Amino acid sequence: MYSLALLLAAGSALAAPTQKLAAITCPIVFDGRVPATWAADPTKFDTYATNTIFNPDYVKGNDLKWSTILQFPDVPKSRFEGNDTVSLEVTLSDQSIFQKQNGFRRAGLQFLKDASDGPGQTGVKTLHWSVKQDAARPLNLTHEYLNVWHEAGDYSSNQIQFQTGQIIGKSAADKNNWKILDRNGKQLYAVAMDKTQWQNFAVKLDYTQNQVQIYYSVGDAALKSVAGPTSANLAGGGQFQLGILKKPTGTTDVVNSGYQEKNLNEGQIYGGIFLEDSANGCVSL
Numbered sequence: 001m002y003s004l005a006l007l008l009a010a011g012s013a014l015a016a017p018t019q020k021l022a023a024i025t026c027p028i029v030f031d032g033r034v035p036a037t038w039a040a041d042p043t044k045f046d047t048y049a050t051n052t053i054f055n056p057d058y059v060k061g062n063d064l065k066w067s068t069i070l071q072f073p074d075v076p077k078s079r080f081e082g083n084d085t086v087s088l089e090v091t092l093s094d095q096s097i098f099q100k101q102n103g104f105r106r107a108g109l110q111f112l113k114d115a116s117d118g119p120g121q122t123g124v125k126t127l128h129w130s131v132k133q134d135a136a137r138p139l140n141l142t143h144e145y146l147n148v149w150h151e152a153g154d155y156s157s158n159q160i161q162f163q164t165g166q167i168i169g170k171s172a173a174d175k176n177n178w179k180i181l182d183r184n185g186k187q188l189y190a191v192a193m194d195k196t197q198w199q200n201f202a203v204k205l206d207y208t209q210n211q212v213q214i215y216y217s218v219g220d221a222a223l224k225s226v227a228g229p230t231s232a233n234l235a236g237g238g239q240f241q242l243g244i245l246k247k248p249t250g251t252t253d254v255v256n257s258g259y260q261e262k263n264l265n266e267g268q269i270y271g272g273i274f275l276e277d278s279a280n281g282c283v284s285l
Contacts, residue, residue: 022079022222024274026126026282029119030111032242032273033085034072042067052112059108059241061095069096069107071267078130078198078271079220080284087271089134090243094264103248103258108241111275116153116237124278126204126215129162129242130271131178133195137267139244141165141175141193146245147268150205152236157183159234160203160212164193168247168254180214182232189214189227198271204278207234215283223285240275244268 032053044050045066060069071089078087096105114120129148139145141164148162160182166175167185180189180203191199202215202223213228244266248258276284 021077021081021083022220022284024080024276024284026276026278026284028274028276029125030114030240030275032109032111032129032275033080033082033271034088036084036086039072039086039088042070042072045070055110055112055114058110059098059106059243061093061097061107062099064093064095064107073134073269075132075269076198078132079200079217079223080128080130080272080274087130087132087269089137089267089269091137091267092244092246092264094260094262096264101255103251103254103256103260104245105260105264106243106245108243108245109273110239110241114239116239120240120275121237122207124204124206124208126202126276126278126283127240127274128200128202128276128284129273130198130200132198132269132271133193134267134269135195137265139165139246139266139268140261142172143249144168144247146247148201148240148242149245150234150238150240152183152238154236157236159183159236159238160205160232162201162203168249180227182212184233188212188230188232189216191216191226194218200272202283204229204283205234206278210234215285223283242270242273 038044090107092105143165144167145165149158150160151158163179166172177190197219200217204213211229212232215223216226217223247254248260251258
């Protein structure tokens, strides 16, 4: 007959392991992690009076509100989530048309106080994000997707871009990969999309040296440097965006025309979004 102490010990051994959440060790410039209370009231994302994290106006379908775009899936926390923050999912629908850009379907979150001449555009900064796939809202990887990017202040280019799917004009062989490109389309790093686990990325942007360094890990593993530092043209200021910009197929005018499926229902889950100050080499791993 087992004693109560032995039964309790056995129960503890069988209990699910506690997830290890990583600490942010550098000063935060912009924090994009979402308080858990906002998941219960997504209308907080819709106005300047209540949205203290992201710009409530950009970048989304003209007649949509963020409270209808964002979902809050029941998934394990990503590596840099806090105890009181949750992941969020950016979704696309047929109405995800920004201004008159009829070729694109897009919804991109911008940090509220990010500006072309702001603190995110000087010195050395590291942008962190984690991504997880939603089996119920899969991306159609025959299209080109822009998921995280830093758009120049004059909107002419992106200094850095995190993409997936079949890049227009390129081979389809790597359409299932995440790809980090510079503003000229040169690939700096690539890794296969994981359909089940969190994938964690960080890009250190050294505006003083015009250099980029990329960090990566899976699940709750610590980030490791996987590329760089390498030269990249980071001039021109601008703003960060995280979400989905889905390009059309069958056209050379991707902004204004091309093929997009009807009844669109796609999503990308994000967690651990923040920009930190990496002066003196500081990077949260």
